[in-house]
Amino acid sequence: xxxxxxxxxxxxxxxxxxxxxxxxxxxxxxxxxxxxxxxxxxxxxxxxxxxxxxxxxxxxxxxxxxxxxxxxxxxxxxxxxxxxxxxxxxxxxxxxxxxxxxxxxxxxxxxxxxxxxxxxxxxxxxxxxxxxxxxxxxxxxxxxxxxxxxxxxxxxxxxxxxxxxxxxxxxxxxxxxxxxxxxxxxxxxxxxxxxxxxxxxxxxxxxxxxxxxxx
Amino acid sequence: xxxxxxxxxxxxxxxxxxxxxxxxxxxxxxxxxxxxxxxxxxxxxxxxxxxxxxxxxxxxxxxxxxxxxxxxxxxxxxxxxxxxxxxxxxxxxxxxxxxxxxxxxxxxxxxxxxxxxxxxxxxxxxxxxxxxxxxxxxxxxxxxxxxxxxxxxxxxxxxxxxxxxxxxxxxxxxxxxxxxxxxxxxxxxxxxxxxxxxxxxxxxxxxxxxxxxxxxxxxxxxxxxxxxxxxxxxxxxxxxxxxxxxxxxxxxxxxxxxxxxxxxxxxxxxxxxxxxxxxxxxxxxxxxxxxxxxxxxxxxxxxxxxxxxxxxxxxxxxxxxxxxxxxxxxxxxxxxxxxxxxxxxxxxxxxxxxxxxxxxxxxxxxxxxxxxxxxxxxxxxxxxxxxxxxxxxxxxxxxxxxxxxxxxxxxxxxxxxxxxxxxxxxxxxxxxxxxxxxxxxxxxxxxxxxxxxxxxxxxxxxxxxxxxxxxxxxxxxxxxxx
Numbered sequence: 001x002x003x004x005x006x007x008x009x010x011x012x013x014x015x016x017x018x019x020x021x022x023x024x025x026x027x028x029x030x031x032x033x034x035x036x037x038x039x040x041x042x043x044x045x046x047x048x049x050x051x052x053x054x055x056x057x058x059x060x061x062x063x064x065x066x067x068x069x070x071x072x073x074x075x076x077x078x079x080x081x082x083x084x085x086x087x088x089x090x091x092x093x094x095x096x097x098x099x100x101x102x103x104x105x106x107x108x109x110x111x112x113x114x115x116x117x118x119x120x121x122x123x124x125x126x127x128x129x130x131x132x133x134x135x136x137x138x139x140x141x142x143x144x145x146x147x148x149x150x151x152x153x154x155x156x157x158x159x160x161x162x163x164x165x166x167x168x169x170x171x172x173x174x175x176x177x178x179x180x181x182x183x184x185x186x187x188x189x190x191x192x193x194x195x196x197x198x199x200x201x202x203x204x205x206x207x208x209x210x211x212x213x214x215x
Numbered sequence: 216x217x218x219x220x221x222x223x224x225x226x227x228x229x230x231x232x233x234x235x236x237x238x239x240x241x242x243x244x245x246x247x248x249x250x251x252x253x254x255x256x257x258x259x260x261x262x263x264x265x266x267x268x269x270x271x272x273x274x275x276x277x278x279x280x281x282x283x284x285x286x287x288x289x290x291x292x293x294x295x296x297x298x299x300x301x302x303x304x305x306x307x308x309x310x311x312x313x314x315x316x317x318x319x320x321x322x323x324x325x326x327x328x329x330x331x332x333x334x335x336x337x338x339x340x341x342x343x344x345x346x347x348x349x350x351x352x353x354x355x356x357x358x359x360x361x362x363x364x365x366x367x368x369x370x371x372x373x374x375x376x377x378x379x380x381x382x383x384x385x386x387x388x389x390x391x392x393x394x395x396x397x398x399x400x401x402x403x404x405x406x407x408x409x410x411x412x413x414x415x416x417x418x419x420x421x422x423x424x425x426x427x428x429x430x431x432x433x434x435x436x437x438x439x440x441x442x443x444x445x446x447x448x449x450x451x452x453x454x455x456x457x458x459x460x461x462x463x464x465x466x467x468x469x470x471x472x473x474x475x476x477x478x479x480x481x482x483x484x485x486x487x488x489x490x491x492x493x494x495x496x497x498x499x500x501x502x503x504x505x506x507x508x509x510x511x512x513x514x515x516x517x518x519x520x521x522x523x524x525x526x527x528x529x530x531x532x533x534x535x536x537x538x539x540x541x542x543x544x545x546x547x548x549x550x551x552x553x554x555x556x557x558x559x560x561x562x563x564x565x566x567x568x569x570x571x572x573x574x575x576x577x578x579x580x581x582x583x584x585x586x587x588x589x590x591x592x593x594x595x596x597x598x599x600x601x602x603x604x605x606x607x608x609x610x611x612x613x614x615x616x617x618x619x620x621x622x623x624x625x626x627x628x629x630x631x632x633x634x635x636x637x638x639x640x641x642x643x644x645x646x647x648x649x650x651x652x653x654x655x656x657x658x659x660x661x662x663x664x665x666x667x668x669x670x671x672x673x674x675x676x677x678x679x680x681x682x683x684x685x686x687x688x689x690x691x692x693x694x695x696x697x
Contacts, residue, residue, distance in 0.1 A: 014523035024273035177494035197446025
């Protein structure tokens with residue numbers, strides 16, 4: 001008998017006479033009402049010591065440029081709106097063609113991507129690696145990640161985040177959930193930011209429905 | 216199980232030695248105290264925590280009671296997504312499969328994501344025998360590997376080390392296996408993390424093969440999920456050409472939607488955060504993104520034995536968060552090594568005897584490595600009744616020792632039963648105790664007893680018998696009640 005058949009036989013024997021427990025009755029995807037979803041998202045992302053800025057749609061280009069003043073080489077996904085990186089002064093911008101090796105990616109200072117979903121309660125950004133987010137290595141190897149999230153992409157808490165991500169998973173795409181910059185708690189269980197992933201996470205939250213309150 | 220723990224003495228012997236290590240006790244007290252406070256804070260933020268725990272337990276119970284169906288579904292989904300599925304009955308078979316997969320690539324080294332399953336089967340040791348270097352890339356695992364040490368905690372295997380010790384290990388060992396730490400390295404955690412970043416980056420960028428475990432495996436879609444903090448997981452799951460994941464068969468979840476429960480329970484219970492920094496999911500092969508040669512090894516290694524135990528099978532709900540370790544008064548004092556397994560603490564005390572059986576000294580002793588205070592069961596995010604299971608396994612160990620030559624404990628218990636069954640015998644015994652109590656004079660505890668009684672007295676300080684029993688005091692003051 002193959003190991004596969006043997007294991008399945010052992011499982012069937014172990015479960016003989018056992019109650020077959022049905023899936024729980026659960027309302028999946030329940031919404032979490034929040035008085036100000038964008039404010040909660042900003043507060044929670046900042047809690048991880050990421051930088052968060054709120055901008056208008058027409059302010060993205062200037063905000064990206066202001067964030068990356070010291071970058072000399074910036075990589076972007078093939079489907080990123082090019083005007084977002086149009087104002088980068090003196091920096092070389094390379095659109096990923098899928099052929100950059102890990103070593104070559106290591107020679108970029110920063111990456112600019114869009115996102116798929118933002119989760120307010122946990123301060124999480126989810127990438128579903130669509131064309132404006134690119135393959136996983138892009139948002140991993142460079143040390144600075146500038147991530148543009150639209151307010152219309154925000155959900156309250158984790159249960160609401162699954163439905164908007166399902167089509168990507170069904171299409172065989174990976175997901176990356178990001179909550180702040182890379183961090184570790186491995187030394188005396190105290191959190192230290194910055195290990196292998198990008199050490200700086202800069203989030204631009206774009207208002208989509210209403211103008212920003214005056215500063 | 217892991218070669219590093221072979222031939223461990225029983226828990227009580229190892230614990231006694233560990234208790235003498237005051238540096239380790241201080242490190243553990245500090246670290247577990249920090250994490251307990253953080254966990255309590257983020258759990259209190261949710262008003263539906265108990266409902267989530269019940270949902271977590273119910274989903275896992277559904278999976279376990281239909282495990283054969285879900286595993287076949289998972290296999291189908293994975294295969295359809297371009298992954299190759301392998302089945303491994305035990306550690307030896309899993310190690311053989313992984314070794315031959317690595318050999319087929321021609322690689323002489325692999326990078327590893329922190330994984331309990333691969334530690335459980337002693338994969339690193341097996342690869343080493345085959346001449347393949349396995350580099351641990353999680354910071355704590357790196358500390359353990361460089362220190363030629365054993366893991367002592369599920370989440371933070373180097374929890375028994377403080378920053379000064381970690382600095383010394385880095386200075387001594389890093390240069391032997393790759394990029395050395397910078398000169399002038401201090402014990403500042405930020406500098407230590409930076410040294411690990413530089414040391415490992417070289418390995419990530421050149422690696423051809425990565426090995427991981429998985430926190431969850433979704434049957435419906437064939438999606439594997441790895442939850443981590445540092446980004447070492449993302450590096451391993453993304454950059455190499457070949458990815459081999461060793462997944463315990465109990466890791467299955469039915470649908471993608473079930474993640475909503477576990478992605479709320481796990482980060483809060485493990486690191487005490489609302490969400491861990493990074494979670495990666497992948498579904499077989501994605502053209503143009505990540506490894507194009509993807510393998511999944513489904514591992515039994517004792518899990519079907521645990522499944523066959525109607526009471527004990529709930530231990531397979533465990534999502535390896537380690538909340539039970541951080542609240543356990545026994546773990547906090549003796550540390551993880553005394554448990555003789557990669558699974559220490561309360562969950563280890565019930566998991567190891569079920570996965571490995573109760574033939575060795577250490578596995579027979581583990582169900583007793585608890586004061587049954589109940590804190591572990593209270594924090595478990597999937598409602599495993601750990602104290603009840605400890606008692607259940609104690610019964611199993613005792614039952615397995617029935618018949619044959621009775622132990623000293625069994626003779627003593629028989630004698631006690633005879634004495635307690637008649638009040639006259641009991642009063643006589645109390646008289647005897649009063650006399651021995653007076654003989655002990657002013658001492659108020661009994662220390663070491665001679666001969667076979669030392670096994671009992673070495674583990675506890677018992678008060679000396681009082682000069683007069685309650686019954687004889689009552690008789691003297693109030694007269695004979697009969």
